[in-house]
Amino acid sequence: MSIAERRIRQKEEVRTLILSTAWKIVKEEGWQSLSIRKIADAIEYSIPVIYDHFANKESILFEIGKDGFRLLSKKVKKASEKHDNAPDQIRSMADAYWNFAFKNKEYYQLMFGLGMPCCEEKCMEEKSGFRNLLMEPINEMIEKSGKKEINACLKYHTLWSVMHGLISIIMMSSSDLTNELNKMVLDDAVEGFIKNLEK
Amino acid sequence: MSIAERRIRQKEEVRTLILSTAWKIVKEEGWQSLSIRKIADAIEYSIPVIYDHFANKESILFEIGKDGFRLLSKKVKKASEKHDNAPDQIRSMADAYWNFAFKNKEYYQLMFGLGMPCCEEKCMEEKSGFRNLLMEPINEMIEKSGKKEINACLKYHTLWSVMHGLISIIMMSSSDLTNELNKMVLDDAVEGFIKNLEK
């Protein structure tokens, strides 16, 4: 029985090797320059071996994107746990989101298809996990405000749009704004969002 | 002299033909499936002829993107002119922006590099023209509010982020929200933006 187990383990190792190598290439050369041939070359296997583990190139990128969401969720969760009131939690989470995006540019581009060929992103539990994190303080604030007719899901999308919109604009453009000003835009938008939620 | 003129005119016609054919292919099959070979085939010229008119594929997409910005600016301007007060102008312009994005999905994706390989978007006067349109009512509101310390450029980026963020999220995702709800998110965000600007 242990023979079969070893084989499964070895196969899993190759799979992991493919993913880590792909991620290495993406970090070093950008995702645009990732190719199946480069991965095969780096792991010293022939090209079809890749297809024994992944259906196609997109599913490799998809897997890396999932890692990205896991990391983002971790960071955002940590940020949230630093505070015990909703407005501060939102501020802190927006900060964490912001930092993640620019400290992990390749992840972020992969996750949100910025300048990317992929990305009919399908359902992804990592993503809904992230959503739940953001929605918690929003729900709390809605309850406190007493106005239960406010749609929390709607508010979540609004907040996410503010953050993502700004980031993707900066990432795609040759950013004629300074970094501090960019951050001010986000803070301004988030403050507006919070005020609109409170009153 | 008219011989040379005719030649220039004919060359210009081929250039136009390349662009219109490229745009046709993009509309019919999506920008991901646009290729130099397909354009050459459709206009019944050989491949290198394309390179007599454009440096590379990217510059063809760039030119189409410029058309997109021109059209967007037209729509937004029209929307603005329907009203004579700043808050209504902002609402109307956000509406027009929204409608443009979804009525001209291919243009929008091209213009903002959604799932696109191109797009170190360079400086583009069409873009700054659009920016100026959006900034007019913002400036007006800032003046009325008396708080001149508010950075108009910052506010413009905030508004744009709200709109673009939501749209790009919807476009990239398999949109699990209904269309009405999506529109509500935008309206909500824009209202929040306006309130934050007023008080």
Place this chain on the structure above:
DNA sequence: TATATTTGCTAACGGTGTTAGGTAAAAAGA
């Protein structure tokens, strides 16, 4: 008419994702 210029072509280079088909080694069954 002879020369120069422009126009457009074929063919190739080097790259991409993907797959068909074969071989040799390893595991399983007799």
Place this chain on the structure above:
DNA sequence: TCTTTTTACCTAACACCGTTAGCAAATATA
């Protein structure tokens, strides 16, 4: 232990892609 089956892995190819070198024919200039 020997045969059969399965697995792992490879080579080679297909059908694309963007881009360019180099050549032939058509046109304009002298």
